[in-house]
Amino acid sequence: MDKPVIMLVEDDPSIRELVGLYLMANDYEVREAGDISQAQAMLQHEHPDFMILDVLLPDGTGFELCRTLRQNGSEVPMLFLTCKNDTEDIVSGLELGGDDYMTKPFDPLILVSRIKAHMRRQAKQEKKEKAQPVQAEWIEPLTKREKEILSLIKAGFTNQEIAQHYQISLGTVKGYNNQLFSKLGAKNRTHAIMLATERGILPGT
Numbered sequence: 001m002d003k004p005v006i007m008l009v010e011d012d013p014s015i016r017e018l019v020g021l022y023l024m025a026n027d028y029e030v031r032e033a034g035d036i037s038q039a040q041a042m043l044q045h046e047h048p049d050f051m052i053l054d055v056l057l058p059d060g061t062g063f064e065l066c067r068t069l070r071q072n073g074s075e076v077p078m079l080f081l082t083c084k085n086d087t088e089d090i091v092s093g094l095e096l097g098g099d100d101y102m103t104k105p106f107d108p109l110i111l112v113s114r115i116k117a118h119m120r121r122q123a124k125q126e127k128k129e130k131a132q133p134v135q136a137e138w139i140e141p142l143t144k145r146e147k148e149i150l151s152l153i154k155a156g157f158t159n160q161e162i163a164q165h166y167q168i169s170l171g172t173v174k175g176y177n178n179q180l181f182s183k184l185g186a187k188n189r190t191h192a193i194m195l196a197t198e199r200g201i202l203p204g205t
Contacts (some may be wrong), residue, residue: 004119006046007031009039009065010081015104019052022108026116037058043069048076050115051160054092063093075144077118081106082143091175099145100168117167121148140181142201149176154193154202177193 007030011015013034020030031046033039035058051069053062062080069076080093080101090101099118102111125144144148152162159173166173177189186192196202 003027003029003123004049005029005031005040005046006050006052006115007033007034007042007046008052009036009057010052010054011035011056012054015054015081019108019111022112023115026112028115033059034193036065039065040068050119051076051078052111052115053078053098055089057082063096063098066093067096067100077122077145079111079114079118083139091178094172094175095179097143100166100172115168121166142180146176146180146183147201149173150180150192150196150202153177153189154196 004024011034016032023030037059057063066078077099080098083104163170163173184192184195186195
């Protein structure tokens with residue numbers, strides 16, 4: 001069985017080396033890029049299972065790379081590495097299609113744990129989607145993560161419980177909620193569930 005491939009886009013060689021060692025120790029293959037141009041060149045022939053993107057890169061930002069990949073149809077999970085815990089910055093990244101973030105300095109063990117959690121959920125979601133009819137797309141389709149969170153909201157999970165479930169911060173969950181409400185045109189959680197059910201995004205009761 002092939003090992004999962006993680007692409008790390010980070011301009012600091014010491015961080016690339018440290019994170020790479022931890023990932024390989026956990027049976028991942030690692031592809032390293034020092035900037036956006038190098039990452040884009042590698043993506044012409046590489047198909048990673050997960051991407052770690054530094055926010056500040058020599059030739060742009062991890063947000064820009066994320067936006068480009070999402071516009072091209074990529075659904076690979078992406079985690080941002082940022083030097084500041086700026087809520088507005090983080091929400092912007094998540095709205096572009098990011099799945100999570102970590103603030104530097106970070107514990108590599110926690111980073112690996114988050115990657116494993118994301119990939120487990122992705123594998124389960126893909127298995128579930130294969131067993132279900134494909135839903136019709138609408139004007140602004142939801143990402144896999146947004147659909148997952150929407151299902152948890154319908155199941156009665158609070159924001160705090162969703163944060164604990166995904167091992168992410170409460171601020172990240174609120175960012176996802178804002179994305180969901182904006183895309184659905186919903187006023188609140190109850191309204192979002194109603195609209196998603198009407199449009200076939202969620203199954204009816």
